[in-house]
Amino acid sequence: MNAFDLPGVAEPVAPGETAPDSASAAGSASAYDLVRPSSPTTPLIYASPHSGRVYPSRMMQAALLDADAIRRSEDVLVDCLVADAPGLGVPLLSARYARAYIDVNRQPYELDQAMFADKLPAYADARTARVAAGLGSIARVVAEGQEIYRDKLTFADARERIDRVHRPYHQALQQLIDDAKTAFGLAILIDWHSMPSAAAGGDARHSAPDMVLGDRFGAACAPAVTALVERALIGAGYHVARNAPYAGGHTTEFYGRPAKGVHALQIELNRALYLDERTLEPTDGFAPLAKNLSALTNTLATWNWKGSL
DSSP states (O other): OOGGGSTTOOOOBOTTSSOOSSHHHHTGGGGEEEEOOSSOOSSEEEEETTOOOBOOHHHHHTBSSOHHHHGGGSOTTHHHHTTTGGGGTOOEEEEOBOTTTOOTTSOTTOOOGGGBSSOOOTTOOOOSHHHHTTOSSSOSBOTTSOBOBSSOBOHHHHHHHIIIIIHHHHHHHHHHHHHHHHHHSOEEEEEEEEEOGGGGOOOSSSOOOSEEEESTTTTSSOHHHHHHHHHHHHHTTOOEEESSSOOOOHHHHHHOBGGGTEEEEEEEEEGGGTEETTTTEEOTTHHHHHHHHHHHHHHHHTSOSTTTO
């Protein structure tokens, strides 16, 4: 199966193709894809921040790596695995630009001074663990630790990426949360990701998890949310872990405010379930996983959340 034979899946935008190189040309709408249900019936919201496939030409011209190498950082096809969510009443927000261009699951100015020719402003946060690992809002390395860029960037470039993609993506996400709270009195955000099978863990005694639920160790959502998702996935035959090795990123931490009626849960899918990690093509496991995630969505979309939280 070729990834781009799947309905609604476009090939990554390669250097010299259609990705615009100016924020004004891109426009806010191009930062993301948002598919809303015809009539929302649930406080549930789905987001896929790392499945974007657009690589602007100016980024690629500055890169040491080719697009195939940089795509190793994508959560490949995660948006497609949950693409039927709007038909079940759940809005689906997906970033269009690649996470290597700008990572919307980071603070916007989570930047590494070593990557920039000019001095970063004082409000840039260069001291986080993610920056130290080379994975700030503008990544220094891809998943295997390879350096992305040939030369240093400028802060003007970083600000353009933030204004072009990060800001409008989060404006859209905040609006979805506000709409859910207005309509239902609460919002439940599921942030969808994938993890390399090697990063999932496992040893001689314990197999690697199929999925990891990250709720910031209970701080980002009510226990009932995590427990319901966990029961449904275990019931479907998956090995599920909590908060290790992923407890939830910026989105989960920033939006998850259970006391204010906003619950956020990150779900990491082991790529070995559905993807050939060498070729980045879907395997025969793609369709069964998508079917099981659809069943999970249906369970969550029809749940009596007000009676549970």
